[in-house]
Amino acid sequence: MEAMKAKIYATPEQRATLLKWVAGARWIYNSKVNENAYLSTFARKYMPIGTYPDIDKKFSHFKSGDGEWLKEIPSPILREACNKWVDGFFRYLKSLKSKKKDGRKVGKPKLQRRDRGGDIVLDSTCFKIEKQTESHVYLLVGQKNNNIGILKVKRTKRIGDVSSARQIRISYRKGIFTLSLVFGESEDAYVSYANDTIQYLKDNESLENLLETSIGVDRGVRTPFETNLKSYDLTNSAKRKVNGKERFIKRQQRKLHRQVKGSKKRNKTKAKIQKAWVQIHNIREDFSHKVSHDLVVKSSAKIICLENLNIAGMTKSSKGTKAAPGKKVAQKRGLNKSILSKGWGSTAAKIQYKAQRNMKIVVKINPAYTSQTCSCCGHVSKESRNAKAFDCVSCHYKDDADKNASNNIRMISVALIHLGQRLDDKGALKMPESSKDRGEFSKTLEALRTLKQGSMKREPISKALPKV
């Protein structure tokens, strides 16, 4: 699944209709929230313990009485709004069973507020791509006999061929409509495509070629993205901008606390804070697009190797409970903030969809020991690594710590591909299971290290020149 965003320029009539549709979707969602709350209270009071209201996808009963006006809105829009509530409720129920396992608590779906804007999701029955030119995309939005006419969307660099779009989402925030296109290919289709490619590479490519056409990416707290070739970080001016905005937000938030709730001035301050958040988000998104573009589209690598990180688990709060308070809470909070601000997850998602479009593959591996292993001799030791630098206690190979890790990620991935290991349904390469395969895996890793050393020795050209 991939999504690409573009600003919409709608006529006043189109805006009015779209606003009504957004309001309708919110109405259905909120009606489901209220209905569930009412039925839950009823069940708690009058039914045997353990009785809960059904979670159903019914919504047509909201279209009468107060909701008479909903009849003018294409039904699929309302259905998607109802599904959104159902999905949210199931996420909540699931989080009750496996409590806080991923570090997050999921609440019940809450009432959507009008001042926060809203979204509508349109499936293939509710939009049609009429025409695509080099600069614009023309969409017929709505059903055959209930539509807003043709919507003109400016094509940005990021919007390629849109003919395979499966869904569109129109979001309304602070007076601006944006369009997202959601593309068809599911994750399963990607995994089976990637596995076919791995099979092909295993049968046809030498170990040396595999190593040369792959790129290892290490995600670090100090440098957000480090590959065996290059490191990526926000530019200094972007960092300054983000810092400035964050200070601005802090100041405005202090002001907000002093202002009277519901007052005009307070709402103004609130809008200022929101705007600053959006600006920070835009800077980070821009960086994330640049990194993924450079790694996937610009580079000649065919295989992009990442670590399989559980970001939600890593950024879990260490607050603990009242009975058993956690340790170093503030420190962990700082680390979490720093991890989340690097955009590891969203960049990985972008790498994935860009790879798919460019016929390249992304593989993920288990990150265990990638930062403690020497990429030169394979010796594993905690002592080899201190903060920035890697200095192998066994062979005294010196390198940047993140660069060393990215080399390990790359070599482990290549060794697994060479062995013909397949991706699981989450896109991660499985480790070999039988002892024979494990032996083969270590041998391949050994060979790769020798290959890497060979390429390093070749580098100083002066030594290779013939003596006169």
Ligand SMILES: [Zn+2]
């Ligand atoms: Zn070493």
